[in-house]
Every structure is written in C-alpha cells, then in structure tokens.
Amino acid sequence: MAALRVLLGLTVVAIVALTFAWPALAPASREGATYQWLSVAALWIFLAALAAIIWLKACRAPRT
Amino acid sequence: MQGPSHLMLSWYFAEAADVATPRDRRIVAWAGFAPDFDVLAYVAAIAWYGLDKDKAFENVWQVVHHRYTHGLAYVVVVALVAWWLATPGAARARTAMLAAVACGVHNFLDIVAGGPTWPIYPYWPFSDSSWGVPWSWTIGEWPNLVVLFACLAGALLYAKFAGRSPVECFGDRADRWVVRIARQQREATAAPGSGRMRWIVWAVVALVVLAVLAPLGFKPGG
Numbered sequence: 001m002a003a004l005r006v007l008l009g010l011t012v013v014a015i016v017a018l019t020f021a022w023p024a025l026a027p028a029s030r031e032g033a034t035y036q037w038l039s040v041a042a043l044w045i046f047l048a049a050l051a052a053i054i055w056l057k058a059c060r061a062p063r064t
Numbered sequence: 065m066q067g068p069s070h071l072m073l074s075w076y077f078a079e080a081a082d083v084a085t086p087r088d089r090r091i092v093a094w095a096g097f098a099p100d101f102d103v104l105a106y107v108a109a110i111a112w113y114g115l116d117k118d119k120a121f122e123n124v125w126q127v128v129h130h131r132y133t134h135g136l137a138y139v140v141v142v143a144l145v146a147w148w149l150a151t152p153g154a155a156r157a158r159t160a161m162l163a164a165v166a167c168g169v170h171n172f173l174d175i176v177a178g179g180p181t182w183p184i185y186p187y188w189p190f191s192d193s194s195w196g197v198p199w200s201w202t203i204g205e206w207p208n209l210v211v212l213f214a215c216l217a218g219a220l221l222y223a224k225f226a227g228r229s230p231v232e233c234f235g236d237r238a239d240r241w242v243v244r245i246a247r248q249q250r251e252a253t254a255a256p257g258s259g260r261m262r263w264i265v266w267a268v269v270a271l272v273v274l275a276v277l278a279p280l281g282f283k284p285g286g
Binding site (some may be wrong): 019028 | 073076077078080081136138165168169171172175176177184186187193195196197198199211214218221225226227275
C-alpha cells in the first residue's frame with residue numbers, strides 16, 4: 001500500500017508538471033510524441049495506482 | 065472526461081489518501097469536479113435562449129467552457145475555499161492541498177480526455193494562451209466510457225465491501241441508502257424522511273444520466 005501511495009504521489013507530481021509547467025516551458029511541443037507519451041502514461045499509471053489502492057482498502061475493510 | 069467521472073475519481077483519490085472525515089472527502093471530491101461548475105453558465109444560457117440548445121452552445125458554452133475555471137488561478141481559489149470549508153484541525157491544510165491537487169488533476173484529464181477542440185487556459189487571467197492536444201480523446205471514446213463504467217461499478221463494489229461509496233458526495237444518508245442496497249440489507253423500519261431521500265437519490269441518478277448523455281448529443285426529441 002505504501003509503495004502504491006508513493007507511485008500515486010509521483011504520478012500526481014508528473015500530472016501537475018505536465019498541466020501547468022510544460023505549457024510554459026515548451027509551448028511548441030504540444031503536438032510532439034514526448035508530451036503524448038508522457039501524458040498517456042501518467043494518466044493510466046494514475047488510474048491504475050488509484051484502483052489498486054481502492055481495491056486493497058476494500059479487501060482490508062472490516063466486514064459487518 | 066464526463067463530470068460524474070471527475071467527481072468519482074476525486075472521491076476515490078480522497079479515499080486513497082486516507083482523508084478521515086466524510087465532510088473532508090466530500091470537499092476533495094467536489095473540488096475535483098469544481099472546474100465543471102461553468103456548466104451553470106450553459107444551463108442559464110439554455111434558459112436565456114428559450115431552450116435553444118444550439119444557440120446556447122454557440123454563444124455561451126463554446127466561449128466560456130474551460131476558459132475561466134480550467135487554470136492555475138482557479139485551482140488556487142478552490143484550495144482557499146476548501147481550506148475555509150474543511151474540518152478545523154491539523155488535517156485542514158492537507159484537505160486544502162488534496163482539493164487543489166484534485167482540481168489540478170481535473171485540468172490534466174480534460175487535456176488528455178476532453179477532446180481536441182476543448183483546450184484549457186492554464187494561466188488565465190494572466191495569459192490567454194490555450195493548451196490542448198490534437199490527439200485528445202473525445203467524450204464518447206472508449207477510454208472515457210471505460211473509466212466512467214469502472215468508476216460506477218467500483219462505487220457499488222466499494223459500498224458493498226468497505227461500507228461507503230462516492231455517493232457520499234451527496235450526503236451521508238444517501239450513501240447509507242446505497243450501501244444498504246449494495247449489501248442487500250433491508251431497513252428494519254422506514255426512517256423519517258426516507259421517502260424524500262428516495263426522490264433525491266433518483267433525481268441524482270437522473271442528473272448523472274443526463275450529464276453522461278448530453279455531451280454525446282442525446283436528443284430526446286429526435
């Protein structure tokens with residue numbers, strides 16, 4: 001769980017950078033393959049890490 | 065990405081970050097949805113133009129959507145509002161930070177999965193430069209639908225196994241109602257006001273269905 005949370009945190013940092021820093025630092029690169037590759041990877045890693053944490057939390061939740 | 069997806073993903077994000085109270089989870093979840101509050105301008109425009117959806121789209125929605133609420137300045141505003149609303153105590157700043165992150169992630173999701181014709185304006189009001197990508201998935205493409213239906217299925221499963229769900233965004237009673245359904249538990253006695261709650265839940269379901277279908281060009285009149 002801790003490793004997944006670290007992964008989620010790192011992905012969030014990447015997402016914030018791709019959203020708010022990249023457009024200022026490299027405005028001409030919006031159609032470039034690097035931005036596309038990084039963005040799509042960040043999106044799916046974010047969703048996968050989120051799903052994995054939620055899955056683990058559901059498995060560990062006390063049954064009533 | 066559809067509005068309900070933003071709301072549910074932000075709630076899951078708050079849950080994954082172990083936000084302790086339902087109130088603070090709600091704040092983070094609605095902060096993640098907050099950039100889409102500009103939809104109110106579209107609703108007002110539809111009313112203004114006498115239910116002429118095309119005119120409202122052309123004159124208002126196309127102009128305002130993503131321009132004023134999808135940027136860094138709005139993220140800061142959302143963080144301040146979240147801090148003001150959050151449960152006072154040691155976790156208050158953390159809730160505000162998570163709300164800002166959820167709002168920022170919404171911006172990113174709209175770049176990747178909002179469609180190529182809907183750029184965001186990350187530095188408005190300081191700069192009017194837009195940022196969008198030509199390969200962005202449109203709202204009806206399969207990745208957006210996969211995320212939406214995974215979130216919905218996850219909500220019912222999480223309600224069953226963990227005893228709460230993203231429906232918490234609409235109130236504790238609504239969430240308990242969904243949890244009871246997911247766990248197939250019957251109410252011993254009807255709680256006072258449960259009839260009203262049933263109408264609220266159905267209204268929310270109807271709104272979610274409309275929020276999903278409207279961007280896909282659903283026209284009930286043919």
